Amino acid sequence: MQNKSMIVCRCEEVSYDELVEVASENNCSARELKLRTRAGMGYCGGRTCRTMVDQIAHKHRTRLDCEISLKYQAPIRPVRFADLGEVK
Amino acid sequence: MENKVIIIGAGPAGLSAAITLAEKNIAVLVIDEYLYAGGRLLGQLYEESPGKWWNGIVESKRLFERAKALNVELLLQTSVSDLEKIEQEWIVHTNKGVFRTRQLLLATGAAESPFPIPGWTLPGVMSVGAAQVMTNVHRVKPGKRGVIIGVNVLSSAIAMELQIAGVQVAAITLPATNLLTKDSGNPIEVMNSLLHVSHMAPSPLVKIGSKFMKNEFMKKLGITFYPKNGVKMWDIPIMLRKAVVEIVGKDQVEGVVIATVNTDGSIVPGSEKRIKADFVCIAGGLYPLAELASLAGCPFHYIEQLGGFIPLHNEQMETNLDGLHVAGNITGIEGAKVALAQGKVAALTIAHKLGTSTTQQEIQRAIEDVETTRANAHIQFHPEVLAGRQQLKKIWIESYLNVTN
Amino acid sequence: MTERILSHPVLGVLPSKEKVSFTFDDKEYEGYKGESLAAALLANGIRTLRVHEETGHPRGIYCNIGHCFECRVNVNGLEGERACITPVSNGMVVNSGKTLPTSVRDWRKNNGK
Numbered sequence: 001m002q003n004k005s006m007i008v009c010r011c012e013e014v015s016y017d018e019l020v021e022v023a024s025e026n027n028c029s030a031r032e033l034k035l036r037t038r039a040g041m042g043y044c045g046g047r048t049c050r051t052m053v054d055q056i057a058h059k060h061r062t063r064l065d066c067e068i069s070l071k072y073q074a075p076i077r078p079v080r081f082a083d084l085g086e087v088k
Numbered sequence: 089m090e091n092k093v094i095i096i097g098a099g100p101a102g103l104s105a106a107i108t109l110a111e112k113n114i115a116v117l118v119i120d121e122y123l124y125a126g127g128r129l130l131g132q133l134y135e136e137s138p139g140k141w142w143n144g145i146v147e148s149k150r151l152f153e154r155a156k157a158l159n160v161e162l163l164l165q166t167s168v169s170d171l172e173k174i175e176q177e178w179i180v181h182t183n184k185g186v187f188r189t190r191q192l193l194l195a196t197g198a199a200e201s202p203f204p205i206p207g208w209t210l211p212g213v214m215s216v217g218a219a220q221v222m223t224n225v226h227r228v229k230p231g232k233r234g235v236i237i238g239v240n241v242l243s244s245a246i247a248m249e250l251q252i253a254g255v256q257v258a259a260i261t262l263p264a265t266n267l268l269t270k271d272s273g274n275p276i277e278v279m280n281s282l283l284h285v286s287h288m289a290p291s292p293l294v295k296i297g298s299k300f301m302k303n304e305f306m307k308k309l310g311i312t313f314y315p316k317n318g319v320k321m322w323d324i325p326i327m328l329r330k331a332v333v334e335i336v337g338k339d340q341v342e343g344v345v346i347a348t349v350n351t352d353g354s355i356v357p358g359s360e361k362r363i364k365a366d367f368v369c370i371a372g373g374l375y376p377l378a379e380l381a382s383l384a385g386c387p388f389h390y391i392e393q394l395g396g397f398i399p400l401h402n403e404q405m406e407t408n409l410d411g412l413h414v415a416g417n418i419t420g421i422e423g424a425k426v427a428l429a430q431g432k433v434a435a436l437t438i439a440h441k442l443g444t445s446t447t448q449q450e451i452q453r454a455i456e457d458v459e460t461t462r463a464n465a466h467i468q469f470h471p472e473v474l475a476g477r478q479q480l481k482k483i484w485i486e487s488y489l490n491v492t493n
Numbered sequence: 494m495t496e497r498i499l500s501h502p503v504l505g506v507l508p509s510k511e512k513v514s515f516t517f518d519d520k521e522y523e524g525y526k527g528e529s530l531a532a533a534l535l536a537n538g539i540r541t542l543r544v545h546e547e548t549g550h551p552r553g554i555y556c557n558i559g560h561c562f563e564c565r566v567n568v569n570g571l572e573g574e575r576a577c578i579t580p581v582s583n584g585m586v587v588n589s590g591k592t593l594p595t596s597v598r599d600w601r602k603n604n605g606k
Contacts, residue, residue: 005207011562048563052201052202052268055270072382078169165580340540
């Protein structure tokens with residue numbers, strides 16, 4: 001199949017194959033998978049791919065239901081320095 | 089500005105809460121990122137009963153005008169980037185300035201969760217919700233002829249909306265299976281989920297389904313002999329035995345490659361065929377958009393039936409953080425009418441805290457209304473939504489006991 | 494090429510709105526005042542709004558409601574504006590997102606494969 005070219009994280013163009021391979025090799029958590037591959041670390045902040053990255057990581061680990069596996073970081077929308085410093 | 093209740097999200101939950109608060113003479117500020125008020129409600133359009141349409145634009149406008157008439161302050165095109173608590177106040181950071189409140193309601197709704205298909209970054213591939221908004225809200229056709237990948241309640245409803253608007257839907261079909269398609273690529277599982285919504289779809293497929301496919305054997309037989317070219321619903325072929333293996337095009341979508349799949353979703357080798365399309369929709373479902381609740385420090389729990397990680401909350405729509413409330417799809421994926429009812433509960437809870445004449449009975453009645461609305465819902469995104477709600481309630485009570493003991 | 498839905502069997506006739514003109518990559522287009530830039534461009538048959546900064550792969554709208562940032566363009570000199578939630582106005586100067594001049598070394602294990 002064409003999974004090699006099948007992108008999961010659109011912002012950083014991280015492929016499905018890379019994610020599955022990294023997850024299998026390192027038996028990693030969703031957060032580690034994100035840090036190793038940059039999936040979910042691009043412009044959108046992982047809003048588009050977070051459910052997919054999370055799911056790939058949990059193929060090898062059981063989910064800890066009581067906490068969010070991929071942390072949200074502020075700012076959740078890009079912020080202009082001009083807006084921060086009120087330089088208009 | 090400091091004594092106002094702030095609501096983030098001008099969808100059905102946020103607007104309904106704003107109206108309820110304003111009716112109690114409480115000042116409200118609603119913040120939303122979009123061009124118009126209404127949220128996901130804006131795009132909705134379906135026939136509830138013969139000749140009676142649920143028109144999201146009309147409903148949104150009605151809510152918007154009611155809110156305006158009650159002097160609700162509405163700040164559109166305003167993005168919230170951060171949320172923090174300093175002493176007793178919630179500080180809301182936006183691109184239009186910083187706002188403070190003691191009572192905050194998060195009604196941020198849901199985001200779409202895709203599944204990947206080779207070629208899905210090509211221009212012309214969009215989430216199914218994107219096509220809905222383009223068609224019904226902006227009145228621009230997403231294309232001339234499209235393929236929808238993912239067969240579920242939302243995608244079949246939107247397929248019909250596209251058809252009504254004169255946009256040809258060449259097929260609604262399955263994604264080729266991988267780790268991320270879960271049951272969406274498995275014909276039998278998809279058939280099961282469609283049978284569950286048989287009461288809402290006036291389709292020949294579902295009518296056949298609900299009558300003859302009650303037991304597993306018949307279901308298996310049904311899917312085995314399921315016509316390879318699909319069954320037509322509102323003239324749209326629903327292809328449960330086909331899957332898209334690739335989206336093709338040089339600089340934008342030119343078509344998709346579909347293949348026949350076995351009953352378990354595996355591809356029949358050599359069955360690949362290319363069909364033309366100038367747009368493709370991906371319908372992977374919705375998940376609660378709870379980023380602000382997470383930044384605030386809310387505890388969460390993963391509940392499959394509600395669509396993912398849910399900020400813990402009680403029936404009064406309070407989280408365990410003082411002054412932080414939730415309503416609508418952030419609490420679990422359900423229809424707009426449930427969101428409207430939840431918004432009212434959250435507003436009454438806040439009104440009660442602010443010392444206005446709001447009785448416990450009033451809040452209780454509003455909670456009962458949420459339950460009735462849920463029971464009578466036209467569209468159910470997950471067949472076990474009630475079980476999900478009960479699980480959440482149990483977790484809430486347990487976490488509460490842990491704290492007090 | 495796509496088109497506007499002027500008359501809809503349930504939603505009715507599209508109310509007439511004020512026309513505005515704007516440019517996208519130096520070409521002039523017409524849109525309706527206040528509608529989203531993404532809608533105005535699509536009505537003019539334009540799907541590609543930017544290319545991926547590293548790979549140059551073309552991108553257009555994906556979520557259409559401000560979540561995915563795939564439709565980000567340069568509006569009147571401001572980078573990173575989402576075309577799907579930016580209202581179009583008269584004289585607006587819009588430019589597509591381009592590749593970045595410096596390439597980033599592909600340090601991934603499977604690079605180039």
